[in-house]
Amino acid sequence: MVDFPSTSSCFDIEALSLAYEGKPALRDLTLRVPRHRVTAFIGPSGCGKSTLLRGLNRLHDLNDQVTRSGRIRLEGQDIHARDVDVAELRRRVGMVFQTPNPFPMSIYENVAYGVRLQGVKRKRELDEIVEWALQSAALWEEVKADLHASAWTLSGGQQQRLVIARTLAVRPDVLLLDEPASALDPISTLKIEELIRGLKSQLTLILVTHNMQQAARVSDYTAFLHAGELVEYAPTDTLFTNPRLRRTEDYITGRVG
Template sequence: MSVFPSPRSAAGSPIIDFDPAACCLEIEGLSLAYGETPALRELSLRVPRQRVTAFIGPSGCGKSTLRRALNRLHDLNDEVRLAGRIRLEGQDIHAPEVEVAELRRRVGMVFQAPNPFPMSIYDNVAFGLRLQGGIRKRQLDDIVEWALQSAALWDEVKDRLRSSAWALSGGQQQRLVIARTLAVRPEVLLLDEPASALDPISTLKIEELIRNLKSQLTLVLVTHNMQQAARVSDYTAFLQEGELVEYGPTDRLFTNPRLVRTENYITGRMA
C-alpha cells in the first residue's frame, strides 16, 4: 500500500500510515536546516484529507518549521537548506511547474495574531478574489457572504460590512481572517496557534469553527495547547528536537501513547 517505507520513530514504534488515496499531504524524508542548524530530521508522515491534524511539541521542536514548509514560506530565506519531498494531492510542491502563488492559495495560512487589513470587513474578505480577477460584483457578494457564513461570522457583521475590520473584537478579527482565507477556496488550512491570543469564549468559537470546517477542507493545527489539540483534532503528531516521535489518532495518543517520551510530554513531566 505504501509508496515508501512506513516511518518509524527513534524508538522503533510504528507511526500511523494512511492509504495514499485518502491523503491530502504526504511528507517523505523531510530534513530542513537554517544554515548549519538542523530544524527537521528525516520526517515522514501523511495527513488525511478532511480531517484535523495537530502538531504538538515543546518550543523549538520543529512544528512551526514544518507548518511553514507546507506552503513554501522558507523560499524567502536564503539560509534554509531542505531535502526530502512534500506532496499536495500527489504533486511535489517543489516541482518546477508549481507556481508558489497558486500553492499558497491552495494551502492557506492563519497566523497566531489576527491580521486584518486596514479596510472594510467586506474588502478584507474580497481581497484575494479581486487579485485573481474576473469575478463579477454579484458573484463577489455571494462568495463574501459564503465565506463569512463558513467562518461563523456572517450574523455578527452582515449589517456593517462596510465598517472597518479593525473595529471588530480580537476573536471576530481572527474569524474574519479565516473567512478571507476561505474565500479563495483553499484545499488545506494551516492554523498557527489561532486562539492563543483570544479570551476563552472566543477560543471556544474558533474551536467549534475548526471542527465544522473539516467537512470542507483539510486542517493542520500547530499548538502548544494540548487540551485544545485533544478537543478539536482527529490525529496528533508529537515532535521533539526536529523528529517525529509519535503520530496517531488523537484519543489514542493522549490516553494510551506508545512511547514514554510522548507520555512524559503530555503529562507535563517534560518541558
C-alpha cells in the same frame, strides 16, 4: 513511532530535513496527513512544529538561509517541482497565523481582496462569495450589518475569524493554523475551535498548538514532535490515552517540557 492513517492522504511528507543557517530544525521527518481531517502538531517550543507547518506552502522560500532535503507531495504532486506555481500553491494551502492580521480596509474588502486578485469583478458574485466565506467562518451574523466598517473595529476573536474567512474565500484545499487561538480569550477560543471542527467537511486542516487540551478537543490525528523529529503519530484519542512511547506519555502528562 508512526501510525499512519489508513484514509486517503492530502500531504505525503517523505524524509524531510530542514535547517536554518546550517542549524537543523527538522530531521528526516516522514508523515502522511489525511484528507478532510484535523491534524494537530504538538511539542515543546522549538521542536519544529511551526517550521513544518510553514514548509507545507513553501513560506521558507522567503528565507535564503534555509536548506531543505526530502519531499513534500500535495495530492501526489511534489510542491517543490519546477513547474509548481507558488502563488497557486499558497491559494490552495492557506495560512492563518497566531496574531490576526486583517488588512486596513473594510470587512467586506478584506474578504473580497483575494477573490478580486483572481479576476472576479461582478458585484453580485463578490457579494455571494463574501457572504459564503463569512458564514463559513461563523462571522456573518455578527457583521452583516456593518460590512463596510473597518476590520480594525472588530474584536481580536472576530478579526481572527475574518482572516479565516478571507482565506476561505479563495477556496483552498488546506487550511494551516499556527496557534490561531493563543492570543484570544476563552470565549473567542471556543468559537475558533467550533469553527475548526465544522470546516473539516470542506477542507483539510492542520493545527499547531501548545495547548494539548485544544488538540484533544478538535483534532482527529496528533503528531508529537521533539527536537525536530517526529516521535509519535496516531489518532488523537489513542495518542492521549494510550501512547506507545514513554517520551510521548511524559510530555502529555507534563513530566517533561
